Amino acid sequence: MAITLGIIGFGGMGGWHARNACKVPGITVKGAYDIDPVRVQAARDEGLVGYDTLEALLGDKEINTVLVATPNDKHPELAIAAMDAGKNCISEKPVAMTVAELDQMIEAGRRNGVIFTVHQNRRWDKDFVTAKTVIESGDLGQIFTIQSRLHGTGGTVFGWRGEVEHGGGMLFDWGVHFLDQMYYMCGYDTFTDVYCQFSRVKTEAVEDYLILTLNTNKGYRVIIEIGTFLLHDTPRWLIGGEKGTCYIQNFDAKEGAVITANAKEEDEPVIIMTSAGPTRTFSPRPAGSKLYAPLPQVDPQWTDFYANVDAAIQGKEELIVQPWQVRKVLCCIEACFTSAKTGEVVKL
Amino acid sequence: MAITLGIIGFGGMGGWHARNACKVPGITVKGAYDIDPVRVQAARDEGLVGYDTLEALLGDKEINTVLVATPNDKHPELAIAAMDAGKNCISEKPVAMTVAELDQMIEAGRRNGVIFTVHQNRRWDKDFVTAKTVIESGDLGQIFTIQSRLHGTGGTVFGWRGEVEHGGGMLFDWGVHFLDQMYYMCGYDTFTDVYCQFSRVKTEAVEDYLILTLNTNKGYRVIIEIGTFLLHDTPRWLIGGEKGTCYIQNFDAKEGAVITANAKEEDEPVIIMTSAGPTRTFSPRPAGSKLYAPLPQVDPQWTDFYANVDAAIQGKEELIVQPWQVRKVLCCIEACFTSAKTGEVVKL
Numbered sequence: 001m002a003i004t005l006g007i008i009g010f011g012g013m014g015g016w017h018a019r020n021a022c023k024v025p026g027i028t029v030k031g032a033y034d035i036d037p038v039r040v041q042a043a044r045d046e047g048l049v050g051y052d053t054l055e056a057l058l059g060d061k062e063i064n065t066v067l068v069a070t071p072n073d074k075h076p077e078l079a080i081a082a083m084d085a086g087k088n089c090i091s092e093k094p095v096a097m098t099v100a101e102l103d104q105m106i107e108a109g110r111r112n113g114v115i116f117t118v119h120q121n122r123r124w125d126k127d128f129v130t131a132k133t134v135i136e137s138g139d140l141g142q143i144f145t146i147q148s149r150l151h152g153t154g155g156t157v158f159g160w161r162g163e164v165e166h167g168g169g170m171l172f173d174w175g176v177h178f179l180d181q182m183y184y185m186c187g188y189d190t191f192t193d194v195y196c197q198f199s200r201v202k203t204e205a206v207e208d209y210l211i212l213t214l215n216t217n218k219g220y221r222v223i224i225e226i227g228t229f230l231l232h233d234t235p236r237w238l239i240g241g242e243k244g245t246c247y248i249q250n251f252d253a254k255e256g257a258v259i260t261a262n263a264k265e266e267d268e269p270v271i272i273m274t275s276a277g278p279t280r281t282f283s284p285r286p287a288g289s290k291l292y293a294p295l296p297q298v299d300p301q302w303t304d305f306y307a308n309v310d311a312a313i314q315g316k317e318e319l320i321v322q323p324w325q326v327r328k329v330l331c332c333i334e335a336c337f338t339s340a341k342t343g344e345v346v347k348l
Numbered sequence: 349m350a351i352t353l354g355i356i357g358f359g360g361m362g363g364w365h366a367r368n369a370c371k372v373p374g375i376t377v378k379g380a381y382d383i384d385p386v387r388v389q390a391a392r393d394e395g396l397v398g399y400d401t402l403e404a405l406l407g408d409k410e411i412n413t414v415l416v417a418t419p420n421d422k423h424p425e426l427a428i429a430a431m432d433a434g435k436n437c438i439s440e441k442p443v444a445m446t447v448a449e450l451d452q453m454i455e456a457g458r459r460n461g462v463i464f465t466v467h468q469n470r471r472w473d474k475d476f477v478t479a480k481t482v483i484e485s486g487d488l489g490q491i492f493t494i495q496s497r498l499h500g501t502g503g504t505v506f507g508w509r510g511e512v513e514h515g516g517g518m519l520f521d522w523g524v525h526f527l528d529q530m531y532y533m534c535g536y537d538t539f540t541d542v543y544c545q546f547s548r549v550k551t552e553a554v555e556d557y558l559i560l561t562l563n564t565n566k567g568y569r570v571i572i573e574i575g576t577f578l579l580h581d582t583p584r585w586l587i588g589g590e591k592g593t594c595y596i597q598n599f600d601a602k603e604g605a606v607i608t609a610n611a612k613e614e615d616e617p618v619i620i621m622t623s624a625g626p627t628r629t630f631s632p633r634p635a636g637s638k639l640y641a642p643l644p645q646v647d648p649q650w651t652d653f654y655a656n657v658d659a660a661i662q663g664k665e666e667l668i669v670q671p672w673q674v675r676k677v678l679c680c681i682e683a684c685f686t687s688a689k690t691g692e693v694v695k696l
Contacts, residue, residue, distance in 0.1 A: 012619070012626070012628070013626075016625070016626055121624045121625045122624055122625065123624075124623065124624040125622055125623055125624045125625075126622075126623040126624075142549075144547040144549045144557055145547070145557070145559075150630055152629050152630045152631075153609075153632065153638070154629065154631070155609070156629065157629065158628055158629065161629075173629070174629070174630075193691065195543055195561075195693070197561070197563075197569060199492040199493070199568075199569070201490075201492045201588075201590050202590055209492055209493070209588075211493075211561075211569075211571075213543075213545070213559075213561075215545075215691065220547075221545060221547070221559075223559075227588070228629055229588070229590070229593075230586075230588050230593050231592055231593035231607035231608070231609065231638050232583070232586060232593045232594075232595040232605075232607060234586070235580070238578075238580060238582075240549075240557075240575070240577070240578050242549050242550055242577070244579055245577075245578050245579035245580045246580075247580040251622040251623065252622075252623070257580075259579035259580060260579070261501075261503070261579065271360070274473055274474075274599040274600075275472065275473055275474040275599065275600070275648060275650065276469045276470055276471075276472040276473045276474075276648065276650040277364070277469045277470065277473075277650065278360070278361075278364055280360070280506055281500050281502065281504065281505065281506065281509075281521070281522070281576055282498060282500045282522075283500075283502070284501065290501070290579050300623060300624065302623065302624040302625065343541065343563065343693060344692070344693055345543070345691060345692055345693060
């Protein structure tokens with residue numbers, strides 16, 4: 001059984017799925033429903049079936065899988081409706097705004113015997129797969145810090161992503177991606193607690209800057225920092241280990257390196273002068289005493305997400321994005337909100 | 349009364365003071381005492397009086413001011429002895445390892461009617477004064493993050509700085525400087541709590557990496573990160589405000605800028621593609637839409653530290669480095685140790 005997809009919500013992401021999922025062998029995108037008739041027409045203009053009602057889409061026997069790509073607050077209701085109509089369901093991220101809602105979604109999948117998953121597409125981001133490959137290589141030795149950063153320069157949060165009631169804010173928008181990456185990479189029993197803080201720099205209603213620390217039971221610490229307005233470039237990834245450092249500058253993983261120390265490390269550092277005093281600990285490493293290795297070449301294919309869902313529906317593969325995994329991440333997100341509100345570290 | 353200085357502890361910092369304090373008008377460096385006779389001889393070799401005992405130095409009527417530049421654990425005992433001998437006293441940083449000890453030192457200054465201060469020389473660091481000038485200019489608008497970072501590449505903590513019993517570790521070595529800078533810049537009633545974490549990356553006994561968050565009652569947050577082994581360059585300062593961003597790359601403040609957004613900020617950003625999906629929030633700012641202003645030119649003179657102590661002894665100036673200020677910072681350091689141990693946020 002190949003996927004015949006119906007899309008609920010034909011905004012930016014819904015349209016993007018329509019134009020890209022169809023490139024995956026075995027996936028047919030049949031049509032879309034949106035509460036906005038203009039968008040239903042837009043779907044028709046792209047050669048899809050435009051459904052005027054949710055019932056019409058869910059009643060289409062050809063559709064066996066529904067993608068929910070609405071504002072975040074509508075994911076649970078629509079996903080449950082789709083699964084109760086016997087469809088497999090892919091929810092956009094964040095799957096839900098509370099764990100309680102997610103549990104209802106998971107239960108709907110179980111009782112209807114359908115596949116339920118979440119579009120955590122950034123597991124296929126090139127920068128992330130590169131970072132994961134470097135960390136798993138062991139080249140950095142025991143890691144002490146993993147820093148995942150993304151700073152926009154526009155200062156803008158778009159549309160409903162700026163509204164609390166629709167699940168706006170950076171934690172739900174990008175925090176969920178970066179947390180999902182960390183759990184997927186570091187393991188689902190690795191994180192012990194979280195400390196998370198928000199700022200509202202240029203957006204009134206929701207956090208447009210966040211920084212969080214995830215502590216682990218494996219001797220390192222994870223920092224995730226996301227904002228919409230910082231005008232100096234920072235590396236997307238900075239990973240520090242006892243043997244070396246890796247940085248990955250951007251999403252495309254073109255700029256970056258795995259830097260290790262060569263034998264000159266053992267040289268006695270000279271004392272250097274700053275304007276107000278000397279330092280030996282922070283004297284620069286002698287020229288040539290850092291070894292730069294290129295980043296490993298990886299070529300993740302986002303289309304594997306849909307190929308996997310298709311294979312899972314056919315019983316040929318385990319889902320890559322498992323509901324219990326997104327539940328772990330959503331528990332962490334709830335803890336982040338609690339931490340940001342109380343100013344305390346929250347156990348996971 | 350000009351300063352005639354006697355130095356207790358003629359190691360790296362003691363020798364540095366001897367060679368530099370003497371450049372300040374009004375300051376005479378008379379001699380030094382060290383528990384190690386080799387270092388006493390080294391002082392003599394530099395043309396100073398070498399005292400074989402502490403009593404000999406403290407008994408020298410010409411010396412009116414004593415600098416304590418020993419390992420950290422000896423500062424209180426020696427500073428108190430100096431003040432009880434009627435000398436003004438300058439302690440190296442960290443002034444003490446506990447607030448209780450510092451209180452005894454402050455009391456010794458009071459009861460003997462002498463000047464007591466601490467060599468928080470990094471208030472005169474060029475990078476710091478530049479950052480302070482930028483922040484106070486208001487050019488960045490409301491600040492949301494101040495990040496003060498320093499990463500060494502050698503991975504080495506030298507001598508007694510690697511030993512717990514002598515007050516080793518990065519928090520006492522450099523943390524005290526960066527905290528002192530923050531309190532001095534942001535105000536002594538600004539910080540509300542602290543969250544601090546340690547790693548031991550390449551040093552067994554003490555932390556050689558730390559990261560801490562200071563929360564404020566002024567709408568921003570401070571991060572201090574210090575380590576001895578990260579091989580990718582990070583800016584010494586990164587300051588984010590609602591109107592722009594400042595970065596200062598190094599101690600010398602040569603590389604850096606105050607970056608603000610020009611009118612093109614209002615342009616509608618395009619949606620960009622990453623390998624696994626689109627983003628609009630994180631599309632790059634159009635070329636030319638960042639305005640780069642040079643860093644303000646500042647020229648702090650470390651010698652002002654000694655000039656001020658000299659003027660304070662003469663009753664002409666207030667001390668720049670006040671005991672109550674270093675007490676605030678030491679309270680914060682105690683809170684940092686508590687936080688690092690308990691994993692909790694600690695109120696200040």
